[in-house]
Amino acid sequence: MYIEKAFVESVERLGEETFLMKVFSPAIAYISKPGQFCNIKVSESNFPLLRRPFSICNVDGDYVFFLFDIHGEGTKILSSKKNGDTVELLGPLGKGFMFDDDYETAVIVAGGLGAAPFPFLIKNISDEKNIICLVGGRSQKQIVTHGLKNIAIATDDGSEGFKGTVIDLLKEEIKNIHEKKFRIFACGPNAMLKALQKYSIENNFDCQISVECAMACGFGICQGCPVDSANGESYLLVCKDGPVFNANEVKL
């Protein structure tokens, strides 16, 4: 883990609501793993006061990429960063995806901006494995496909692709691959993850979910980001024990 003051190379607008920030951060780039995140201080002043957690979207050489939309004041400031501006990264943080072991097909399930961690994961999954990406959103506007491949889209309003949730789409797509050994990797809104969790536990699927939670420090000292363990006896911390969990490990 490092604290690195990093120069912004570019902030590119990908869609109506989505931005991709590229920053020069060699120390963090070198040790980052898919599914990890950075806690970013967007300004040098006390406003906003806290860092903001962002999934590491991709790594290319000395550069780290972050995907975000304008959600509040912090992301508004990020979206206006120009080449040569700085941000302060703290990371890489948390436990990422387990993707190296024995399965044939990676089924990536992303809801909206939940697509953020997957370009880096896809880049690191061995060429011998198949990858399919299922991407969902309320409507076409929320669909994020940056860095994904073999994409099928679901929208709640049917404005693009399959009409329904991305979990409904997953249930359809599973029919084509259910005989192979597959692993689901998912990230998205809580409601989506909950539905996915229920479905994969019922069917005993191999499934990892990346969970989102408001947090302050990002490395375990503030205790601000609890998620119930599956047995309900204790809390796990999203920042330190996650953000990636096995679907049967937590109660959302």
Place this chain on the structure above:
Amino acid sequence: MNKVDLSVNIGGLKLKNPVILASGTVGYGNEIAEFTDLNKLGGIVTKSLSLKPRKGNPPQRIVETPSGMLNAIGLANVGVEAFIKDKIPFLKNLDTTLICNIAASSVEEYVECVHILNDEETIKAFEINVSCPNVKEGGLEFGNDLNAVGRITEKVRNATKKPVIIKLSPNVSRISDFAKVVKENGGNAVSAINTLVGTSFDIYTRKPKIKNVTGGLSGPAIKPVALAKILEIKRNTDIPIIGIGGIMIWKDAVEMMIVGASAFQIGTVNFINPNAGLEILNGLNSFCIENSIKNISDITGSFQI
């Protein structure tokens, strides 16, 4: 030449410098040690410990507010026994002063915790949390009740020879009355202030942003309140004060010492910059050199009004 004596003595508790990391903002030291050299700091205060482990409050536990944050963690902690078994081994190898913070729901529980922890040589002092605003059974009522604070101070005092620090609530009308009661009952020092009770609502759902409804406000937003409370204590009693509240940089720390703090704790800033303690220490040292201050303790209470 230019060697500044940074050491401080807080009612018998000697620290190599006045920089202390506040309870609840350093866990039990191991995580923050990845980012900073704890051995250079004056002290660290553990997350509040209770007799039995506490799960803490359900999410959402924190929310950012203008220049501050609200938290309602609910004293999540491992309990005193697991602390001794699992956390002391790491802490005992640190060359910094360990202060153990204790939270309890009864006077007896405070005393029992102190009894269990008292034999641990690594623990150099106890900080008694009578003011956590986020637990229902008693915390705040103790902190709001002069008699209760007096009784807790007396009982804990009698249970240990180690320095006893009482952490005071700002959510009272006259904090200096509480400091007096601590002094009268044998407390070595007070730490002030704990967080201020606050809340924040979502205007669309009309629901509180934190599950506990109210939380403790911390961060730079509370610094002026902390300074006023410390000044009030300083002008009305002679008990040593560990200042807490909104310190972000060394200048804030100097200001807090000027109004009366013998040492100070930093909290929220650790979440943002886990190396802040060392940066503040370096800033203090430079300030002393530039202003020909030989002993940092000379700053304490040096206000000109």
